Amino acid sequence: METTQLIYAVTGALIIGLGLSAALRDEPLLARIIAINIAGVGVFLLFVAIAYRGFGQTADPIPHALVLTGIVVAVAASGLAIAINRRLHHDSPSGDGPAEDSSA
Amino acid sequence: MxxxxxxxxxxxxxxxxxxxxxxxxxxxxxxxxxxxxxxxxxxxxxxxxxxxxxxxxxxxxxxxxxxxxxxxxNDETDPQPPLTQPRLGRLLTTAITALLTLALCAAVVTLFPLHEGIAIQQLQQQMPHAGVVHPVTAVLLNFRAWDTLLELAVLLCAALTVLNLAPARPVTAHDSPLTGMLTRILLPLLTVTAGYLLWTGAHAPGGAFQAGAVLAAATVVLRLNNNPGFTHLRVGALRALLALGLLLFLGVGLLQTVLGGAFLQYPPSTAGFLILLIEAGAMLSIACMLSLVYLGGHLHPHWPCHAPSNGVDTWKRHS
Incomplete structure (x- = not known):
């Protein structure tokens, strides 16, 4: 049981590192959102691995509830980031869209 | 092995x-x-x-x-910007994240063997009074209801911001990749699945979040089919739907304080019913929020949130 937990927990830690280093690169915003989401999934994987209690036994429900909350907040945060990006793109002078029409 | x-x-x-x-x-x-x-x-x-x-x-x-x-x-139309980060900076960030990851791995390894904490022992003692049999639902809506309440508030903030950020631009119309036939089969199926997940959350895996996500998937299907499924929804009704989950949750919690209990502490006899009530409201709100976030704040081409006439005109011109 401990090896299983350890395998998944270390995988989670590695995914956090991968996502974090990718999120810090100079890249389009969408790529960074993907990177942050992947780092988040790494955190969730770490939590779920620690909540595991062996084959056929019920896992610890408290980390599960926290992760469930986290998943939903993560999608809302990604949606918010995308909406802000879209608005910035729309309002920037080089961006095309009705913003130019109204200023003319 | x-x-x-x-x-x-x-x-x-x-x-x-x-x-x-x-x-x-x-x-x-x-x-x-x-x-x-x-x-x-x-x-x-x-x-x-x-x-x-x-x-x-x-x-x-x-x-x-x-x-x-x-x-x-579709938003990211510009070509990828060239790497402007200096080499030293890149090396430094890589080194720091590598160190962090190593430290995290070391911390994880020292965690084992795990011992059951006080929290899970108390949880097992209190489970008979939770009103639901499924432990995750009990933690989410009874023992740690504060977390879920505040999460709904966070979701509401995100949804309202997305709603207000949406520029008055036309929603890009595209060829519908799904046939109407498939939509007619999928929509009732998704709705029934959402209801089932909501009901079954009391004693098996499922609950408001999964059910809300399945309902939001119905929005994705409608959008892919170019079906203006929300044309009849007014701003007021949308706001009411968004706030319903949070208000219901708060209302039930405050009712307990009026009746002499603590905030969000349900009496064991009615806990099951109250949890189902909160979950039903939360499911509708979550579905609404996730749909709104997916649609980028634009429920339909004529959505009146920034400059109604402008939005309608540009839509007509583009279509």
């Missing part, structure tokens, strides 16, 4: 897919790899006895986030 092989295969595939989603050449490829990564993660969580999370990850993490990212691909 065979299980260990499966675990190792799963973990290595997860790492490979993560690298592919982070370093693939095109953004579109990255999004597709990200969806695959999420689905594989759902399988890993099913293996780790977390069926609730597997459901949520498949529906929300991979499904809705994937749909969101795919629809956002």
């Amino acid at each position: 065979s299980w260990m092989l499966i675990d190792l295969t799963l973990c290595i595939s997860l790492l490979i897919l993560a690298v592919a989603a982070l370093y693939a050449r095109g953004l579109q490829q990255r999004v597709v790899f990200f969806i695959a990564f999420g689905l594989l993660c759902a399988i890993a969580w099913a293996r780790l006895n977390a069926p609730d999370l597997a459901l949520a990850e498949a529906a929300i993490g991979a499904g809705l986030t994937g749909a969101l990212l795919l629809s956002a691909l």
